[in-house]
Amino acid sequence: MAPHAEIDSTSANGDGHPIANGAATNGSSNGSSAGPLFTVSSPNVVYTDSEIHSKYTYRTTKVSREPSGKYVATPQETLYDFKVDRKVPKLGAMLVGWGGNNGSTVTAGIIANRRGLVWETREGPRAANYYGSVIMGSTMKLGTDAKTAKDVNIPFHDVLPMVHPNDLVIGGWDISKLDLAASMDRAAVLEPTLKAMVRKEMAEMAPLPSIYYPDFIAANQEDRADNLIPGSKASWAHVEQIRKDIREFKESHDLDKVVVQWTANTERYADILEGVNDTAENLLKAIEEGHEEVSPSTVFAVACILEGAPFINGSPQNTFVPGAIELAEKHGSFIGGDDFKSGQTKMKSALVDFLISAGIKLTSIASYNHLGNNDGKNLSSQKQFRSKEISKSNVVDDMVEANSVLYAPGEHPDHTVVIKYMPAVGDNKRALDEYYAEIFLGGHQTISIFNVCEDSLLASPLIIDLVLVTEMMTRIKWRSQSTGEAKEEDDFKSFNSVLSILSYMLKAPLTPTGTPVINALAKQRGALTNIFRACVGLEPESDMTLEHKLF
Numbered sequence: 057m058a059p060h061a062e063i064d065s066t067s068a069n070g071d072g073h074p075i076a077n078g079a080a081t082n083g084s085s086n087g088s089s090a091g092p093l094f095t096v097s098s099p100n101v102v103y104t105d106s107e108i109h110s111k112y113t114y115r116t117t118k119v120s121r122e123p124s125g126k127y128v129a130t131p132q133e134t135l136y137d138f139k140v141d142r143k144v145p146k147l148g149a150m151l152v153g154w155g156g157n158n159g160s161t162v163t164a165g166i167i168a169n170r171r172g173l174v175w176e177t178r179e180g181p182r183a184a185n186y187y188g189s190v191i192m193g194s195t196m197k198l199g200t201d202a203k204t205a206k207d208v209n210i211p212f213h214d215v216l217p218m219v220h221p222n223d224l225v226i227g228g229w230d231i232s233k234l235d236l237a238a239s240m241d242r243a244a245v246l247e248p249t250l251k252a253m254v255r256k257e258m259a260e261m262a263p264l265p266s267i268y269y270p271d272f273i274a275a276n277q278e279d280r281a282d283n284l285i286p287g288s289k290a291s292w293a294h295v296e297q298i299r300k301d302i303r304e305f306k307e308s309h310d311l312d313k314v315v316v317q318w319t320a321n322t323e324r325y326a327d328i329l330e331g332v333n334d335t336a337e338n339l340l341k342a343i344e345e346g347h348e349e350v351s352p353s354t355v356f357a358v359a360c361i362l363e364g365a366p367f368i369n370g371s372p373q374n375t376f377v378p379g380a381i382e383l384a385e386k387h388g389s390f391i392g393g394d395d396f397k398s399g400q401t402k403m404k405s406a407l408v409d410f411l412i413s414a415g416i417k418l419t420s421i422a423s424y425n426h427l428g429n430n431d432g433k434n435l436s437s438q439k440q441f442r443s444k445e446i447s448k449s450n451v452v453d454d455m456v457e458a459n460s461v462l463y464a465p466g467e468h469p470d471h472t473v474v475i476k477y478m479p480a481v482g483d484n485k486r487a488l489d490e491y492y493a494e495i496f497l498g499g500h501q502t503i504s505i506f507n508v509c510e511d512s513l514l515a516s517p518l519i520i521d522l523v524l525v526t527e528m529m530t531r532i533k534w535r536s537q538s539t540g541e542a543k544e545e546d547d548f549k550s551f552n553s554v555l556s557i558l559s560y561m562l563k564a565p566l567t568p569t570g571t572p573v574i575n576a577l578a579k580q581r582g583a584l585t586n587i588f589r590a591c592v593g594l595e596p597e598s599d600m601t602l603e604h605k606l607f
């Protein structure tokens with residue numbers, strides 16, 4: 057068995073034909089030279105074989121307040137140049153916690169899609185798909201038909217030249233040595249008929265040994281820990297081993313890039329300690345000295361930052377201590393997080409947005425769920441649950457604070473989060489929510505939701521979206537567009553190291569220091585959509601449809 061074989065999409069697929077990789081197309085995984093689905097016809101957009109250049113006017117409104125308390129709103133225009141590298145790279149995704157429910161499920165899902173598998177279930181045949189992925193399963197409005205004026209919607213994946221998930225090379229680490237077929241069985245997520253079709257490939261994949269600092273995850277996880285890099289607390293050797301693993305993975309598969317994601321267990325919060333993890337310099341020193349407050353996820357983050365591999369945290373713990381954020385910004389490495397937003401919280405961020413923006417005064421949110429997978433087992437430990445409680449509780453703050461008509465300063469709905477471990481239900485989490493609100497003339501509205509979330513089948517597409525969007529962001533550069541003097545080609549910059557554009561997929565979005573956290577789901581999707589549209593010189597999606605009103 058290879059130390060850690062992966063899906064290599066240059067290998068033969070189901071019909072034995074190799075799938076080409078990384079061709080500059082807008083999305084087909086067969087590497088066809090079909091080219092982009094659309095082009096933009098504008099004096100502000102220039103296509104070359106290798107790049108898309110767009111001149112973009114960013115329109116906002118600056119508001120000032122007069123002594124009288126009145127506001128003055130002033131339209132603002134900022135001119136940007138965007139540059140997109142059109143070459144779709146050969147991309148690797150390395151998962152920390154690869155042998156877990158999410159890791160094994162997303163791996164099987166990519167194999168099933170790459171091979172176009174169909175399998176029997178009690179309800180009849182089911183075909184592989186990417187449902188639940190915003191990039192692969194949703195569309196965006198490109199514009200309106202020149203003749204019929206009807207909306208023209210295109211697959212989200214086609215707005216920019218993104219990697220196709222079928223072409224991803226998957227690998228990773230786990231403290232459990234089970235191969236991916238055994239991990240898939242342990243997860244008990246997929247139909248036996250599908251498992252049988254991917255078992256051979258999955259059995260040849262084995263996670264790399266990982267670092268394990270027992271105090272950071274529940275004690276009940278100890279029996280899984282049989283695939284370890286020596287050492288039970290942070291050390292520089294751990295950073296170097298992880299960096300070496302990434303380099304070897306990249307070289308052995310002739311990859312252009314690697315994105316790393318944490319889908320390992322939820323850790324307890326790390327204390328933020330002056331002189332330990334408050335600055336980049338102190339964090340590196342703390343790792344060298346083996347400080348016990350440095351978590352495995354922070355060690356992975358530091359290794360990825362230094363290796364230049366984007367690192368995304370799919371769990372709720374505070375991996376990105378201040379020193380890690382400073383280190384990422386210093387090295388220009390991308391980081392993002394925290395905590396996949398897959399079911400109960402995703403629903404909450406949409407429902408709360410609807411209620412409050414409809415002028416309905418939400419006064420109480422009770423969120424309970426029980427689940428029986430290993431994630432639930434780890435969360436049955438109070439310290440790990442606390443990390444999740446925090447990420448699940450803050451998701452309403454921005455929407456409440458934005459409505460001063462309903463809420464006085466500092467006023468907010470009651471909000472409780474309960475998670476219980478019930479092994480019998482396995483990965484099929486039961487989420488029960490009650491939303492209680494005040495309505496017109498002293499009335500009340502009570503919304504009660506029973507939501508069965510197949511947790512790993514909801515989270516796996518998010519893992520894919522996070523990889524695809526993060527990689528796309530490495531190929532987008534910007535500069536302020538100054539009129540007049542010629543600009544040097546090399547004065548383009550990357551987006552800020554903290555990828556807040558990923559917030560749609562995450563419960564507790566990490567944002568650049570000092571910038572606001574947006575949790576409203578529609579706003580998050582709008583930001584992702586409209587930033588990608590701007591990169592090809594298109595205006596933000598507008599639902600004004602004046603063309604249907606002014607005639």
Ligand SMILES: NC(=O)c1ccc[n+]([C@@H]2O[C@H](COP(=O)([O-])OP(=O)(O)OC[C@H]3O[C@@H](n4cnc5c(N)ncnc54)[C@H](O)[C@@H]3O)[C@@H](O)[C@H]2O)c1
Pocket residue numbers: 152153154155156157158159229230231232266267268269273280318319320321322323352370371372395396397398399429430431434510511512514515
């Ligand atoms: N819907 C969802 O499944 C969902 C949603 C949001 C967040 N999450 C988070 O995603 C993470 C994974 O969820 P899951 O259901 O796959 O959990 P899981 O317990 O099935 O998988 C986690 C894996 O991580 C491994 N692991 C633990 N510590 C490790 C380390 N230091 N290095 C490498 N591997 C390590 C474990 O052995 C296990 O295989 C959890 O933190 C969970 O809270 C999941």
Ligand SMILES: O=P([O-])([O-])O[C@@H]1[C@@H](O)[C@H](O)[C@@H](O)[C@H](O)[C@@H]1O
Pocket residue numbers: 396397398399400401402425427431432435444448475485509511
């Ligand atoms: O994404 P979401 O459904 O709101 O939240 C989920 C929690 O309800 C669940 O208990 C936990 O195990 C999952 O990891 C996930 O975080």
